Amino acid sequence: MDKLVLIDGHSILNRAFYGVPDLTNSEGLHTNAVYGFLNIMFKILDEEKADHLAVAFDLKEPTFRHKMYGDYKGTRKPMPQELHEQVPLMKEVLEAMGIPILTLPGYEADDILGTVAKRSQAAGVSVSVISGDRDLLQLADERIKIRIPKTSRGTTEIHDYYPEDVKREYHVTPREFIDVKALMGDASDNIPGVPSIGEKTATAIIEAYGSIENAYAHLDEIRPPRAKKALEEHYDMAQMSKELAAICIDCPISFSYEDAVIENFYTPEVYQLMKRLEFKSILSRFDADAVGGTKAEEQFTVTDDLKQAEEWVRKAEKTASGAGDKDGRAGLQLITGDGGAVGLALSLEDGQTVCIRAAGEISGEWLCRAAEQIIRSAVFPRLWTPNLKKLLPWISAEDDAAILDSGVAAYLLNPLKDSYEYDDLARDYLGMTLPSEKDLFGK
Numbered sequence: 392m393d394k395l396v397l398i399d400g401h402s403i404l405n406r407a408f409y410g411v412p413d414l415t416n417s418e419g420l421h422t423n424a425v426y427g428f429l430n431i432m433f434k435i436l437d438e439e440k441a442d443h444l445a446v447a448f449d450l451k452e453p454t455f456r457h458k459m460y461g462d463y464k465g466t467r468k469p470m471p472q473e474l475h476e477q478v479p480l481m482k483e484v485l486e487a488m489g490i491p492i493l494t495l496p497g498y499e500a501d502d503i504l505g506t507v508a509k510r511s512q513a514a515g516v517s518v519s520v521i522s523g524d525r526d527l528l529q530l531a532d533e534r535i536k537i538r539i540p541k542t543s544r545g546t547t548e549i550h551d552y553y554p555e556d557v558k559r560e561y562h563v564t565p566r567e568f569i570d571v572k573a574l575m576g577d578a579s580d581n582i583p584g585v586p587s588i589g590e591k592t593a594t595a596i597i598e599a600y601g602s603i604e605n606a607y608a609h610l611d612e613i614r615p616p617r618a619k620k621a622l623e624e625h626y627d628m629a630q631m632s633k634e635l636a637a638i639c640i641d642c643p644i645s646f647s648y649e650d651a652v653i654e655n656f657y658t659p660e661v662y663q664l665m666k667r668l669e670f671k672s673i674l675s676r677f678d679a680d681a682v683g684g685t686k687a688e689e690q691f692t693v694t695d696d697l698k699q700a701e702e703w704v705r706k707a708e709k710t711a712s713g714a715g716d717k718d719g720r721a722g723l724q725l726i727t728g729d730g731g732a733v734g735l736a737l738s739l740e741d742g743q744t745v746c747i748r749a750a751g752e753i754s755g756e757w758l759c760r761a762a763e764q765i766i767r768s769a770v771f772p773r774l775w776t777p778n779l780k781k782l783l784p785w786i787s788a789e790d791d792a793a794i795l796d797s798g799v800a801a802y803l804l805n806p807l808k809d810s811y812e813y814d815d816l817a818r819d820y821l822g823m824t825l826p827s828e829k830d831l832f833g834k
Contacts, residue, residue, distance in 0.1 A: 399522035573633035731755035
């Protein structure tokens, strides 16, 4: 059976913005919402194994609901500027990935999602709708699953709802969910509802009578008395609120399944965009050959094989000592944890980069001695390290050792940077994307 994933663009972007700590790239662009959105999207796609994907967004212009009720969403606060600037950026990423963006003047993203979901279900397609808005629960159906992500401190949990799940948690069916909202109102959308009726009373009334129309037909039975009086006096408001709350499932949206087929997200264009945004964990999803990675990026190696490690150390010594290319440079960084050295990163004159891990025959002590060996062989200005201060407690080196600090050099060039870690320097000055210490060692 075909599977379609539909994403509520603004809703998920908004949820990611507030769920992921503030992030900016070296250009000063805020990126946390885009980063969180992509992580949620990839998590969903990894789980769903879907064939088709599309994302719906709201437009700025008024919808049919605004014409029905002028104060619709009238109390909503403006979008924070840090989030607002990420909306076009998010669309740029989606377009680069070949993911259809669905919009329709006069309608909200909810209406587009509802229409495409119901249309797809009728065609025998299994649908997953991703939104942070529980209003979408009214769409849950036999082949329509509503998935609501909740992101906190960078971790995302996803709650799934079919009709039976909605009934279990909210005590009403998806269709009845609309009537509950019609009675209780919705402050976020400025849907008035019926005064004096809150969620608990609204749920009890609809659980008993199934709809506001049937509840009104049995007005004398409604309890408590204040709810009866409120419904009697404001039934017209309840009817309008129901129209506002109901998602349109037959809007005139043009949608092509062929355009929504999931193909290859990991293209050279997307790779360069992820590099620009500095999404290192997402870059790890790309295959270097497929995206035309640079020679240095393709040749980044991680090893814990002793023979390989010894060969790399010899190459680093050769470069650092001046025995190689006359303009060659070598770099090293000792990566340490609470228990000692856990890795030794080396870079050579031909652009090759390696990280030697402490494992098996390679101990932390071995890594420290290898670093000392390379430093002893060095002549000025052949050998560099990104953080000499961090290195010195772990090795024995002469005061006149010929090793230079690239972190200090980068500081002299730009003292306003937030970070002078090796992966940041590689990106800023070499155009390379290298895994960070955290990527490699989980620190």
